[in-house]
Amino acid sequence: MEGKRVHYIDNLRVLACFLVILTHSAMATKDSFGLYAVIISLTSSPSSELFLTISGALLLPTRIRMKEFYIKRFSRLAYPVLFWSLIILFIEYLTGTNTLELTLKKLVLIPFSPVTGVYWFIYTICGLYLLAPVLSPWIISSTKKEYQFVLLLWLVTILLPYTSFIWPDFYKIDGNYYFILTYFGGFLGYMLLGVYLRKYPIILSKFKAIVIVITLITIAILPILYCYLFHRELINIINNNLSISSVLLVTSIFIFFQNFGSTNIKFNYLINYIAKYTFGIYLIHIIIVRKVVWIIYSFYRTEPINPLLETPLIALISMFICYVCVKLISKLPQSKNIVGV
Secondary structure, three states: OOOOOOOOHHHHHHHHHHHHHHOOOOOOOOOHHHHHHHHHHHHHHHHHHHHHHHHHHOOOOOOOOOHHHHHHHHHHHHHHHHHHHHHHHHHHHHOOOOOOHHHHHHHOOOOOOOOOOOHHHHHHHHHHHHHHHHHHHHHHHHHHHHHHHHHHHHHHHHHHHHHHOOOOOOOOOOOOHHHHHHHHHHHHOOOOHHHHHOOOOOOOOOHHHHHHHHHHHHHHHHHHHHHHHHOOHHHHHHHEEEEHHHHHHHHHEEEEEEEHOOOOHHHHHHHHHHHOHHHHHHHHHHHHHHHHHHHHHHHHHOOOOOOOHHHHHHHHHHHHHHHHHHHOOOOOOOOOOHHHO
């Protein structure tokens, strides 16, 4: 599926990029703003999972040879990630966030551990890229029912932590392992979900699409809101990347864009243009948000503002600055090794 332009997926890439920035734009809030902060968290929560699902939809199945696939994908990732990892280490050392000893330790561990938590996604997707050529023959030959069966097994592993609601004191399953279904669990499921949703798009009447999207979103957020209001000790178990809420939110977003994606040529051209810069924006956004926008914003902010207004504003400003930076860098020689463009 590589090389084919799908407009609604480009739209999803830009949305996922914004949601990642939104996730990291939230500033510390007073307890009175707690519920609003949860709403922002829920809104931005499917960001990384959406990227993984998009990656599956775009890259799988691959029909090129394993060596060629690895060289193509990892060369695009390795140099920009290394470049910005070094920049982040330098900034954190200069600002006193890290000692020289910790900086050197993080430097040595770059091949195995991200220098900043935000880059966990890069390391995760590298592992999934290794599996892509191995899984591609099965994806090509599998039937729709076989595919649904594998996704069903994955969903079972996602649902296991919810047993903590039923037997909270008997045996807690926190989602870090999945019993006999271990190898059907994890982030690979999102990539397979992306392939399925592109291969078998859920195209419905506008009314049915709206009903299904609203239903999925409602089912996704109710457990989290319930935990926030009544059982906060359980919220971390069900509000994580590998939760049914994330799966439902990602699926609902895909269904919405498949049925209501823009057909405006000029708008799609603009989105496609921005989409090619999303990797670079992702790489630099944590620097722009935390070291530029937060600092400037904090200087002028006199008191806490409702996160429903504050966080999206910070995210929009940050994304614009990131885009401009990446656009300017893309004009430089060897920019592909800096921002992937």
